[in-house]
Amino acid sequence: MKLRSFFPLLCGLWLGLAMPAAQAERADRDKPMNIEADALRHxxxxxxxxxxxxxxxxxxSIVLRGERMEVRQDPEGYQSGVVTAESGKRAFFRQKRDTPAGAPEEFVEGEAERIEYDGRGEKVRLIRRAELRRYRAxxxxxxxxxxxxxxxxxxxVFTVDGAPQGSKGGGQGRVRAVLSPKEAPAGGAAPAAPAPAPALRPSTELGTGGVQR
Known part of the structure; x- marks a missing residue:
């Protein structure tokens, strides 16, 4: 069964403990950024x-998609970008997470009207109609x-803010989360066996053909 939780306005949702034993692909920050588009102005x-x-x-392993993206590079070579979606749509983000050897692959996906990628801080900000999903296997x-x-x-760590009441697309100022139960670790201890039933003993109070009361 999945747990459905609702949190108040501007609530910080910290999922570091809810999603253990995996982090974003560590090699991504050192990989080149490859971009395809219809037009470019540099x-x-x-x-x-x-x-x-x-x-x-x-x-x-990072993938970003949208209608427009502005990319900057600081003097130390760190790249950052802002992706915006076409009107009425949402931009897209996806990244693989590091997992222990033998564990199923995990990916994080997100959608929002605006996505900000910060290569130096290793952060992704999803702004307006934001949604983030984790896939396991x-x-x-x-x-x-x-x-x-x-x-x-x-x-x-994931941090989620609600929107002011009555704001456009604010979802009534609430944060919504659907979190799957944490799975038991592989090779965990087996459930304890039920206690054996007590042994039957002959009764000394029964006569021949009698019935014990």
Whole structure:
């Protein structure tokens, strides 16, 4: 059975303990950023590039998709980007998580009207109509929605904020989460066997053909 929880306005939802033993793919930050789009405008002085039209970004296991993306690179080589969706739609984010040897693969997926990728801080911010999902062995495991979700892949922490009451697309100021129960670790102890039934003993109070009262 899945647990459904509702949290108040601007509630921080910390899932580091709910999603243990896995972090974002550690090699992603060192991989090159590959981008495809219909058009590109690059500013060498400002070190910014603006891609427009069916933008697809890959960086290691990270995938970003949207209608427009502005990419910046700081003097130390760290890359950051802001992906925005086409009107009425949402941009997309996906990243593989490191898991122990032999464990099923895990992925984190997110959607929002605006997605901010911070390569230096290893954070992804999902803004407006935000949704984040975790898949384990290709099966949906956990799902959270809110107005703003911050995924800190380095610390393996998710923070979710609700929206002010009455705001557009705010979901009535609530955060919604569906969390699957934590699975027992592989090779765990087997359940204890039931206690044996007591041995039957002959009664000394029964006569021949009699019935014990």
């Amino acid at each position: 500013d060498e002085v400002q070190q910014t590039s603006v891609f427009t039209g069916r933008v697809v970004v890959t960086k290691g 290709a099966a949906l495991s956990d799902e959270i929605t809110g107005a703003r979700i911050v995924y800190d892949s380095g610390a393996d």
